[in-house]
Every structure is written in C-alpha cells, then in structure tokens.
Amino acid sequence: MPSFVPYLVHTLFPPGVLLPDILLIDFGLICAGIGVIVLLTKTRRWGWLWYDWLTTVDHKKIAILYLIASLVMLMRGGIDALMLRAQLALPTTHFMPASQYDEVFTTHGTIMVFFMGMPFIFALFNAVVPLMIGARDVAFPRLNAMSYWLFAFGAILFNISFVIGGSPNAGWTAYPPYTGLAFNPGPGENYYFLALIIAGMGTTMTGINFLVTTLKMRAPGMSLMKMPMFVWSTMVTSALILFAFPPLTVALAMSLFDRLFGSHFFTLARGGMPMMYVNLFWLFGHPEVYILIIPLFGVFSEVVATFSKKVLFGYPVMVASIVAIMFLAYGTWVHHFFTMGAGPAVNAFFGLSTMLIAIPTGVKIFNWIFTMWGGRIQTTTAMLYQMAFIPVFMVGGATGILLAVVPADYQLHNSYFLVAHFHNVLIGGTLFGLLSGLYYWWPKMFGMKLNETQGKWAFWLFLIGFWVTFLPQYLLGLKGMTRRIYTYPLGFGWHDLNVISTFGAFIMGAAFVVLVYNIVWSLLYGERDLTGDPWDGRTLEWSLPSPVPEYNFPRIPVVHDRDAWWAMKQKGQSLADLRPEDVHDVEMPKNSPIPFLLGASFFVLGFGMTFAWWPIAIIGFVGIILCLLFSGFDYDDHHHLKADVIRQTEATLGRLQG
Amino acid sequence: MFAQRLMESYRKLVLAALAAGAGLLSAGFSFGPKYVLLHPAGPVAKSELHVFILALELMAIVAVIVLALFFYAIVRFRDTAGNTAPYTPNWHSHTLLEVSVWILPAILLLFIAIPTVKTTFSLAHLPKGKDPVVIDVTSLTWKWLFEYPKQHIATVNYAVIPANRPVLFELTADSPMNTFWVPQLGGMEYTMPNRVLPLWLEADKAGTYWGHSGQFSGVGFEKMFFNVKAVSQKSFQTWTTTTASAHPMTLAAYDRLLKQTTVGDSTYGNYPADTFPTLASGFSLTGSGMYMVMHDKKGISYIPMVGS
Incomplete structure (x- = not known):
C-alpha cells in the first residue's frame, strides 16, 4: 500500500504538469470550481442546472450548450496560440521548455479543430436548422443530446490532460511512430486518441441526426430545391461526416492498440507502416476541412442575402457547387503528403483533383459578389464578417492552389507557408463564418441583439490581427522556416517577421476579449428583440418570436417559396395571427438523464484506458452498457404539450387572435 | 454621370492594382538571400520555383478580378440614403455569368495544371547521361x-x-x-x-x-x-x-x-x-x-x- 501512493502521485502528476504556470492555472480552476459550487448552492440552482440543462433534449438548449463549450475552447485554444507566438517571437528564447511547447501546439490544433470549430458549427445547426425547415426538433432528440455529451466528455477528457498526467505532444495529426510507446511513454497520446474517439462518435451521430432531419423533417411544401442554403450546407456536411469519421476512428483505434496492446500497425519496430496511418488520417482529414467550411458557406449565403436585401444569386449553381465539393473532397487527401514518395502519376492526379475543387469554390465567391450586386448592403457586424471573408478566403484559396502545384509543394510542405495557408482558410473562412452566424442568429437564440458598436470593434481587431499575424508567416515559409519548430537560431533572418506575427496574434487576443465583453454586456443590457425578425430576414426562423418557445411552431407552416418568410411578408401574411382553433396538442420529446450518464460513463472508460487502469475502464464500460440498455427499453420518451398551454404562451407573446 | 466618373476611377484603380501586383512579383526576385526558396542553387529547386511563380502570377490575375468586382460592389451598392445605383432585389440568375464562372477558372487552371504535371514527371527522373x-x-x-x-x-x-x-x-x-x-x-x-x-x-x-x-x-x-x-x-x-x-x-x-x-x-x-x-x-x-x-x-x- 505505501508504494501505491507514490506510484499514483508520480503517474498522475509527473514533472511536466507541475510547471509553475500550470500550477497557477490549477489553482485558478479549483477556485473557479469552488465558486461555481457555492454560487449554485446559494442560489439553489442545482435543480435548474440538472432539469433544465443537463438532461435537456431541446435542440435550442443543446445549441447553447455547444456554444458555451466552443467559446470556452476558443479561449483555451487562443491562449495556447498566444503562448506559441510568445515562444517564437524572438530567436533562441526559452519562454517555456521544449516539451511544453510541443504539448501546446498539439492542444492548440486539436482543440481548435475538434473542440472549438466543430461544436460551434453544431451550435449553429442546432440553433436554426429545425427552425429553418419548420420542424419542432431534430429527427432524434435524445441521440442529439447523446452527441453533445459524448463531445463534452471527450473535450473534458482531452482538457484534463494538462493537469493530470501530461498533455499529448505529437501535433494535432499525431503521426506515428512518434506516437508509439518507444518515443512517447506518457499518457498524453492515450488522452488524445481516446478523447477523439469519444467525441468522434458524438460527431458521427450528429451527422446521422442532421442528415435525417434535413431529409425527413421539412415542412410541407419545402422541396429540396426550396431549402435555405444553410440547410443544404447542413445536409452536405452531415453526409461528409458520415463517411469521413470512420477512417479517423479506425486510425486512432489502431494507434491506441499499438500503445495499449502491443500491436505493430504503425510502430518503428517489426515492420509497422506509419504511412498507412497518414493515409487513413487524411482520408478523414481532407473531408474534415470541408466539414469545417461548408456550413459557413451556408451561413454566408444567408447573411449576404439578408443584408443585401436581395435574393441569393444563382441558387441552383450554389447547390451544385457544394454537392460537387462534397464528392471531390474525398478525392484529394494525398495532397497532404505529396512528399511521401507516392510517385509522379499519383501526385499529379491528386494535384489536379485539388485544383478541380477550387472551381466550385470560386463559383461560390462569384455568386456571393453577384448577390451583393444590385442590392442595398447593410454593414452590420454579421455582414462585415461576410465581406471580410471574401478577400481573405480568396487569398487562402489562391495559396491553396499554389500548394496543389506538386513541385511547389515539395518546397512548401510543412513550411510556414502552409501554416499561413490553413490559418488563412480556417480563420478567414471558418472563424469569420462562425462569428458572422453568431451575430446573425444571436437574437433568435437569446432574445436580444449583440451590441453592434462593440461587435464592430471586435471585428476590426480580428481582421487586422489576422493579416498582421499571417502575412509574415507566408514570407517565413519562403525563408525556409518549418512548422512546429520550438526555437531557431538568429542567422536565418526569421526573427523580424516572427516579431510582427506575434504582435498580430496579440491583436487577435484583444479581439477575443472585446468579443467576450460584447457578449456579457449584451446579455445584461443588449437591445431586446421584440419582433422576432430584427434583420428583416428571409427564412422561417425569423417568423418566430425570439427566443423561440419550446415547441417552435404552434402550427407547422406550409412552404411555397424558396425564401419562405420573405415571400410571406411580401404577400402580407404572418404567422403571428394564429386562430385558437388551429392549435392542437403537440408531441414533444421528454428530457432524459441517459445522455449525460452515457457521456460520463464514456469519460470513466476513457480515463481508465488512458492509464491502463482496467478496473476503472470496466466500470465505465458497464455504465455504457447499462445506459444503452435502459435507453433502448425506455418507451416513456415523449409527452404531450397541451393545446391550452401553447395557446397561453402564444397569447402572452401577442401572436394569438382574439 | 456619377456612374461614369466612378467607372473611370475604378478603371484607374484596377490598373494601379495590376501595376502594384506586378511590382510586388518582380520585387520577389529582389527579396534578399534569406528568402532561400527564391534563390535556388540547382536545377530541381529552379524548376520548382518556376512553376510556383507561374501559378502565383495566374492567381494574381484571379485576385485582381475578384477584388475589383468585390470592392466595386461593396462601394456602389451600400445602403446609404440617396444611393442612385440600380436596386434589383429579385435578380437571381444570368445564364452567361453562371456558365462563365465555371468555364473561365477552369481554363485558367489548365495553364497551371499542364506545367504542374510536366514538372512533376520530369522531377521523378534522374537527368539522363549523368552518373549520380x-x-x-x-x-x-x-x-x-x-x-x-x-x-x-x-x-x-x-x-x-x-x-x-x-x-x-x-x-x-x-x-x-x-x-x-x-x-x-x-x-x-x-x-x-x-x-x-x-x-x-x-x-x-x-x-x-x-x-x-x-x-x-x-x-x-x-x-x-x-x-x-x-x-x-x-x-x-x-x-x-x-x-x-x-x-x-x-x-x-x-x-x-x-x-x-x-x-x-x-x-x-x-x-x-x-x-x-x-x-x-x-x-x-x-x-x-x-x-x-x-x-x-x-x-x-x-x-x-x-x-x-
């Protein structure tokens, strides 16, 4: 027993997690945790937390949960980024130890892709897709909650690594054999593999859910070609998720087997083939970058039409282009490793397929410009992000073409040119799109607008910070600086551009602070949205009050036109003059603790496996089986919302006749 | 009249942008020796730089066109009082435009694709007649x-x-x-x-x-x-x-x-x-x-x- 305690302490708290800055964060987290517990107890909010949020299956609340999680993760990933930039600002500095730097670039990338970008996108899906198609919820509400809790507990498992046991340190791509036990003995990589497998299962379920929702739950009259573009992008993204995540799960599981059970799929010893991991990873990874951008193409299509006061230009072409991107996205993965000796024929093929995918993407850019053409452009914050996106994304796309030029890629692969390129598309496309969507749909989600003046401050800081950070990085690539390098000697002439880049990163950090201030200020003092249609919108979600009541639509609308709500307004119709006899009982899904408990069980399983403590893993596994069995035989999963209750709600909202 | 003047200044803007772009590109060759990628010292690096510059120039053309259209649109069609630009809220289709945004980029990409494939294959072979x-x-x-x-x-x-x-x-x-x-x-x-x-x-x-x-x-x-x-x-x-x-x-x-x-x-x-x-x-x-x-x-x- 006495030897057990030092073993436990040494395993859970190796020197890597006892650095002063991490201890300081530990202290802060403990204080915050105690503060939250005290606050919840004092205000008697535990029941509210459990019944209203942790067990909810309402897509609108799940959207808010996703949003909170992704904003917290944006902060963590952003702090990681600032730490990296601080370390790189000057040559031969040791702002932090090399081992910590490796952990920080790994968590920065992983968090931004899997725990910030994806949940933020799912927040938008959940917040508006059912409203846009005239549905009362997603196709499988409880599955939706399970998706969230698998994501959330996956994220928690990933994030506790820097406090307990040590963070993963092999980059967000986790190429073997460096992830093997021979080079990487700590629990960090186990955390990475298990957290991503768990969160990935949640993502796959989200894909299934929204594919079925968009295919089967649309209001009468809404044919596929009458769906709003955001719904199209949701459907295409869901299809991408469905086929992209299995290869990732397989690659992660095989790597995990190498570490936990002594297999040799990708190891250095006994003829492992690391390149096979690379193939599997990018077979997922390339569709993944489209999973991260297509939803935002949808957001921009909604925003540009609304704030140009004009119908979207070339709708059928826009649909054709995202469908084309969906198919082409599976045919370009090798361009992530032209430099792995696949031969000229293979490289040329994938170079050309990559150039091909630029065509539908370019078509979309032109169509957004033509949508503004002949309109009346209102420069709201949401629209500013849209307008900034076009030139930024065009530069990102153009440098993407340069990287698709195989011989040029031989030189640019893994250089800072590449780093600048993917930040160019991920910030200029994904992040700007997410923020555009956030400002656009915030009134619908929360019932008040985000303050526009503060929003514009955050916008300009983000935009300027972005260019100041990443333009120098393109040039650093031409100077031969490669990614993930901890520090560099003075002689290469990399320092001047690195200083500028770091300065830009801190401008973006300031932008994030303004964004948070904007959110908090607006929650307290923001202009309430009493009309439900603050932007003079075009799609069905704006026909509802803000925030939307639990049942969404008291009466499911019938759709005749593409911009359904706009057309109704043109015809002088409204959904706010409901006749009492049109309201009937509504069947709604019932809250359930199962999704939360299932996620928690997966967390226990994941934690046990991370340290190969099998009894703990078995407890988690049994928990999972029990949750699934209980859920499978739980027929009491819905309830009837009485027509009287709905009438009363609608009457208070002033939307009932008489 | 206003539109005409706007078009005039817009044309000047495009010309200036083109000149600036060309200047920037030629400046690329005078970037100091620390820009190692721009100072190749062998046939492999030279041919790689060659296709890179070619693709960069073609992409610059696209960028100028897109940026010109974009900035013209956001200036001309702003929602300000007294804006005399035509307002066509239901304009959603134009066959020629919609076809050409597919065809023209495809043609342009051909000019990048062909040298890409050629160079890729030529780099995959050792030069003949030289003993490595x-x-x-x-x-x-x-x-x-x-x-x-x-x-x-x-x-x-x-x-x-x-x-x-x-x-x-x-x-x-x-x-x-x-x-x-x-x-x-x-x-x-x-x-x-x-x-x-x-x-x-x-x-x-x-x-x-x-x-x-x-x-x-x-x-x-x-x-x-x-x-x-x-x-x-x-x-x-x-x-x-x-x-x-x-x-x-x-x-x-x-x-x-x-x-x-x-x-x-x-x-x-x-x-x-x-x-x-x-x-x-x-x-x-x-x-x-x-x-x-x-x-x-x-x-x-x-x-x-x-x-x-």
Whole structure:
C-alpha cells in the first residue's frame, strides 16, 4: 500500500504538469470550481442546472450548450496560440521548455479543430436548422443530446490532460511512430486518441441526426430545391461526416492498440507502416476541412442575402457547387503528403483533383459578389464578417492552389507557408463564418441583439490581427522556416517577421476579449428583440418570436417559396395571427438523464484506458452498457404539450387572435 | 454621370492594382538571400520555383478580378440614403455569368495544371547521361546520418557533394518520421522507417546550403539542421579519399547515435553493413515502377519488382 501512493502521485502528476504556470492555472480552476459550487448552492440552482440543462433534449438548449463549450475552447485554444507566438517571437528564447511547447501546439490544433470549430458549427445547426425547415426538433432528440455529451466528455477528457498526467505532444495529426510507446511513454497520446474517439462518435451521430432531419423533417411544401442554403450546407456536411469519421476512428483505434496492446500497425519496430496511418488520417482529414467550411458557406449565403436585401444569386449553381465539393473532397487527401514518395502519376492526379475543387469554390465567391450586386448592403457586424471573408478566403484559396502545384509543394510542405495557408482558410473562412452566424442568429437564440458598436470593434481587431499575424508567416515559409519548430537560431533572418506575427496574434487576443465583453454586456443590457425578425430576414426562423418557445411552431407552416418568410411578408401574411382553433396538442420529446450518464460513463472508460487502469475502464464500460440498455427499453420518451398551454404562451407573446 | 466618373476611377484603380501586383512579383526576385526558396542553387529547386511563380502570377490575375468586382460592389451598392445605383432585389440568375464562372477558372487552371504535371514527371527522373552520387540518408533522433555506399564513408549532420552532378539521396529513418529538406537545392521528402524513398538534387555551383527537417519528431527536432557542402568534382574525390582513412563507425557508435540526443558534426572512414536497409522497396527514379535496392559486395543494384 505505501508504494501505491507514490506510484499514483508520480503517474498522475509527473514533472511536466507541475510547471509553475500550470500550477497557477490549477489553482485558478479549483477556485473557479469552488465558486461555481457555492454560487449554485446559494442560489439553489442545482435543480435548474440538472432539469433544465443537463438532461435537456431541446435542440435550442443543446445549441447553447455547444456554444458555451466552443467559446470556452476558443479561449483555451487562443491562449495556447498566444503562448506559441510568445515562444517564437524572438530567436533562441526559452519562454517555456521544449516539451511544453510541443504539448501546446498539439492542444492548440486539436482543440481548435475538434473542440472549438466543430461544436460551434453544431451550435449553429442546432440553433436554426429545425427552425429553418419548420420542424419542432431534430429527427432524434435524445441521440442529439447523446452527441453533445459524448463531445463534452471527450473535450473534458482531452482538457484534463494538462493537469493530470501530461498533455499529448505529437501535433494535432499525431503521426506515428512518434506516437508509439518507444518515443512517447506518457499518457498524453492515450488522452488524445481516446478523447477523439469519444467525441468522434458524438460527431458521427450528429451527422446521422442532421442528415435525417434535413431529409425527413421539412415542412410541407419545402422541396429540396426550396431549402435555405444553410440547410443544404447542413445536409452536405452531415453526409461528409458520415463517411469521413470512420477512417479517423479506425486510425486512432489502431494507434491506441499499438500503445495499449502491443500491436505493430504503425510502430518503428517489426515492420509497422506509419504511412498507412497518414493515409487513413487524411482520408478523414481532407473531408474534415470541408466539414469545417461548408456550413459557413451556408451561413454566408444567408447573411449576404439578408443584408443585401436581395435574393441569393444563382441558387441552383450554389447547390451544385457544394454537392460537387462534397464528392471531390474525398478525392484529394494525398495532397497532404505529396512528399511521401507516392510517385509522379499519383501526385499529379491528386494535384489536379485539388485544383478541380477550387472551381466550385470560386463559383461560390462569384455568386456571393453577384448577390451583393444590385442590392442595398447593410454593414452590420454579421455582414462585415461576410465581406471580410471574401478577400481573405480568396487569398487562402489562391495559396491553396499554389500548394496543389506538386513541385511547389515539395518546397512548401510543412513550411510556414502552409501554416499561413490553413490559418488563412480556417480563420478567414471558418472563424469569420462562425462569428458572422453568431451575430446573425444571436437574437433568435437569446432574445436580444449583440451590441453592434462593440461587435464592430471586435471585428476590426480580428481582421487586422489576422493579416498582421499571417502575412509574415507566408514570407517565413519562403525563408525556409518549418512548422512546429520550438526555437531557431538568429542567422536565418526569421526573427523580424516572427516579431510582427506575434504582435498580430496579440491583436487577435484583444479581439477575443472585446468579443467576450460584447457578449456579457449584451446579455445584461443588449437591445431586446421584440419582433422576432430584427434583420428583416428571409427564412422561417425569423417568423418566430425570439427566443423561440419550446415547441417552435404552434402550427407547422406550409412552404411555397424558396425564401419562405420573405415571400410571406411580401404577400402580407404572418404567422403571428394564429386562430385558437388551429392549435392542437403537440408531441414533444421528454428530457432524459441517459445522455449525460452515457457521456460520463464514456469519460470513466476513457480515463481508465488512458492509464491502463482496467478496473476503472470496466466500470465505465458497464455504465455504457447499462445506459444503452435502459435507453433502448425506455418507451416513456415523449409527452404531450397541451393545446391550452401553447395557446397561453402564444397569447402572452401577442401572436394569438382574439 | 456619377456612374461614369466612378467607372473611370475604378478603371484607374484596377490598373494601379495590376501595376502594384506586378511590382510586388518582380520585387520577389529582389527579396534578399534569406528568402532561400527564391534563390535556388540547382536545377530541381529552379524548376520548382518556376512553376510556383507561374501559378502565383495566374492567381494574381484571379485576385485582381475578384477584388475589383468585390470592392466595386461593396462601394456602389451600400445602403446609404440617396444611393442612385440600380436596386434589383429579385435578380437571381444570368445564364452567361453562371456558365462563365465555371468555364473561365477552369481554363485558367489548365495553364497551371499542364506545367504542374510536366514538372512533376520530369522531377521523378534522374537527368539522363549523368552518373549520380548515391548517399544513403538515415534520420535519427535528432541527427542526420549520411552514408556513401560506394565510397564506404559516413558523416553525421553534414554531407559533401560534388557540384554539377546529380546526387541520389536514398532516405530512410531509424526514428520517428522526418523530412529531408535542403531548400536551395530542392523540395523535401519524408524519411520513414521501413521504407526507402529516393530524392535527387543537384547543386549548380559550389557553396554551403543549409538543410533541416520539416516533420516534427520530438523535443530535439529543432536541432535537426545540417549542411550540404557542394564542392568541385576534384575536391570531392580528394575529400572521399582522405575521409576513407578516418576512424570507422563501429556498431557501438551507431547505437550511440540511436539515442535521443543531439550531436555535432562527425566523419567516419567506414560504417557497419546493417545500418541501412539492405533490402527495401520504394519508387524508382529511373522508371515508373517499384524497385528494390540491393546492397552487396558488388555495390548497389536496383532490381525492378515483378509485374512493374
């Protein structure tokens, strides 16, 4: 027993997690945790937390949960980024130890892709897709909650690594054999593999859910070609998720087997083939970058039409282009490793397929410009992000073409040119799109607008910070600086551009602070949205009050036109003059603790496996089986919302006749 | 009248942007020597830079067109009181426009695609009629081992090559993956355990060219810099002869190199036989099929695999 305690302490708290800055964060987290517990107890909010949020299956609340999680993760990933930039600002500095730097670039990338970008996108899906198609919820509400809790507990498992046991340190791509036990003995990589497998299962379920929702739950009259573009992008993204995540799960599981059970799929010893991991990873990874951008193409299509006061230009072409991107996205993965000796024929093929995918993407850019053409452009914050996106994304796309030029890629692969390129598309496309969507749909989600003046401050800081950070990085690539390098000697002439880049990163950090201030200020003092249609919108979600009541639509609308709500307004119709006899009982899904408990069980399983403590893993596994069995035989999963209750709600909202 | 004046200034703006773009591009060639990618020192790096610049110029044309349309639109169609621009809220389709946004970029991309494919294939072959020097490269944690199979000499963290003669680097790893990269001589290639990948480079003139790894491989990764010294054919021969009399690398010395350390440069007169894969598969530089490398007493031979 006495030897057990030092073993436990040494395993859970190796020197890597006892650095002063991490201890300081530990202290802060403990204080915050105690503060939250005290606050919840004092205000008697535990029941509210459990019944209203942790067990909810309402897509609108799940959207808010996703949003909170992704904003917290944006902060963590952003702090990681600032730490990296601080370390790189000057040559031969040791702002932090090399081992910590490796952990920080790994968590920065992983968090931004899997725990910030994806949940933020799912927040938008959940917040508006059912409203846009005239549905009362997603196709499988409880599955939706399970998706969230698998994501959330996956994220928690990933994030506790820097406090307990040590963070993963092999980059967000986790190429073997460096992830093997021979080079990487700590629990960090186990955390990475298990957290991503768990969160990935949640993502796959989200894909299934929204594919079925968009295919089967649309209001009468809404044919596929009458769906709003955001719904199209949701459907295409869901299809991408469905086929992209299995290869990732397989690659992660095989790597995990190498570490936990002594297999040799990708190891250095006994003829492992690391390149096979690379193939599997990018077979997922390339569709993944489209999973991260297509939803935002949808957001921009909604925003540009609304704030140009004009119908979207070339709708059928826009649909054709995202469908084309969906198919082409599976045919370009090798361009992530032209430099792995696949031969000229293979490289040329994938170079050309990559150039091909630029065509539908370019078509979309032109169509957004033509949508503004002949309109009346209102420069709201949401629209500013849209307008900034076009030139930024065009530069990102153009440098993407340069990287698709195989011989040029031989030189640019893994250089800072590449780093600048993917930040160019991920910030200029994904992040700007997410923020555009956030400002656009915030009134619908929360019932008040985000303050526009503060929003514009955050916008300009983000935009300027972005260019100041990443333009120098393109040039650093031409100077031969490669990614993930901890520090560099003075002689290469990399320092001047690195200083500028770091300065830009801190401008973006300031932008994030303004964004948070904007959110908090607006929650307290923001202009309430009493009309439900603050932007003079075009799609069905704006026909509802803000925030939307639990049942969404008291009466499911019938759709005749593409911009359904706009057309109704043109015809002088409204959904706010409901006749009492049109309201009937509504069947709604019932809250359930199962999704939360299932996620928690997966967390226990994941934690046990991370340290190969099998009894703990078995407890988690049994928990999972029990949750699934209980859920499978739980027929009491819905309830009837009485027509009287709905009438009363609608009457208070002033939307009932008489 | 206003529209006309706007068009006038807009045209001037486009011309100015074009001029600025061209200026920036030509400035690229005057970027200092620290911009190693813009200062190639061999035929491989030169042809890679050539297609890069070509693609960059074509992309600049696209950028100018898109930016011109974009800035015109956001200025002209702003929602301000008294804006006289035409307001067409239901304009959603224009067949010619919709077709040309597919066709024109496709045509433009052809101009990039054709040289891309040509260069990709030409780089996959050693230049004919030139006898290459073969160097077996092994990436270790965190150092580079260069073995000269014909000359039976080995170096650590630097290599000496003859100028104006192609060098065939055969790449493998006894470590996590890295990439072998000498920016001024040409693009990179992965070093992978249990695989041998070929990469040929050539230096036009004598000089020292730095190289390093582009693939993260652990805490000492940033120390994986090395130098490639290109010298005249005559000096190369002198160097190999004098080096041959240096101390040989023992197996014990190789095992020390395998440790997770960083080391300085060193030179060995010989090296143990089994440190480089004696039989490995890769892709041929001289043909399109798979080949196997065979090391034996007679030297190295390339055996094409059956069926390719």
